[in-house]
Amino acid sequence: DVKVTQSSRYLVKRTGEKVFLECVQDMDHENMFWYRQDPGLGLRLIYFSYDVKMKEKGDIPEGYSVSREKKERFSLILESASTNQTSMYLCASTETSGGLNNEQFFGPGTRLTVL
Amino acid sequence: AQTVTQSQPEMSVQEAETVTLSCTYDTSESDYYLFWYKQPPSRQMILVIRQEAYKQQNATENRFSVNFQKAAKSFSLKISDSQLGDAAMYFCAYRGSQGGSEKLVFGKGTKLTVNP
Numbered sequence: 001d002v003k004v005t006q007s008s009r010y011l012v013k014r015t016g017e018k019v020f021l022e023c024v025q026d027m028d029h030e031n032m033f034w035y036r037q038d039p040g041l042g043l044r045l046i047y048f049s050y051d052v053k054m055k056e057k058g059d060i061p062e063g064y065s066v067s068r069e070k071k072e073r074f075s076l077i078l079e080s081a082s083t084n085q086t087s088m089y090l091c092a093s094t095e096t097s098g099g100l101n102n103e104q105f106f107g108p109g110t111r112l113t114v115l
Numbered sequence: 116a117q118t119v120t121q122s123q124p125e126m127s128v129q130e131a132e133t134v135t136l137s138c139t140y141d142t143s144e145s146d147y148y149l150f151w152y153k154q155p156p157s158r159q160m161i162l163v164i165r166q167e168a169y170k171q172q173n174a175t176e177n178r179f180s181v182n183f184q185k186a187a188k189s190f191s192l193k194i195s196d197s198q199l200g201d202a203a204m205y206f207c208a209y210r211g212s213q214g215g216s217e218k219l220v221f222g223k224g225t226k227l228t229v230n231p
Contacts, residue, residue: 031217042223
């Protein structure tokens, strides 16, 4: 069974803290994604990575950074957490399709609360 | 940039009945892929069904089918014989085929309630 796991289901942090969200996939996928999910806004792409040490900004990268040192692991970093970063964070992965309609596989999500 | 619009924030259906969720998108590409994802309460997002734009035949997966109207840029999801387990958020998503990008563009979602 394919699997994407995230380090925490629930996380509570203080304003100004540095926060690390970890995502691991066991499918040898090249591509990994971090999304933010907010009610009424759907899923918005923060960053994605198409290879080890490669990254590209998504639609809302401000206040976030990422790291991909190993193929299976993609980390989202909040350098200085703020209350407006309280949200559900979803990680996903997919292989490079070469034009095929491969699906993205999602992790269970991390609900982050910043106080 | 591509956009995906789901005009129904919430929908409800009686168990065993049929419901259709709407999705429209905007793109200048001729070749692309469309997806419906399901997110049950407190559970992981999973793929429900997918459609290649170059295929005229509508995709079907058991009780789930789509009505793909390429000219109208419409991609609706029909759920037949609705079950309580179908209650979830449903997201429509678009992926282009150019540039090798695997990025998905999501709609804002439709919350489906199934009434017993």
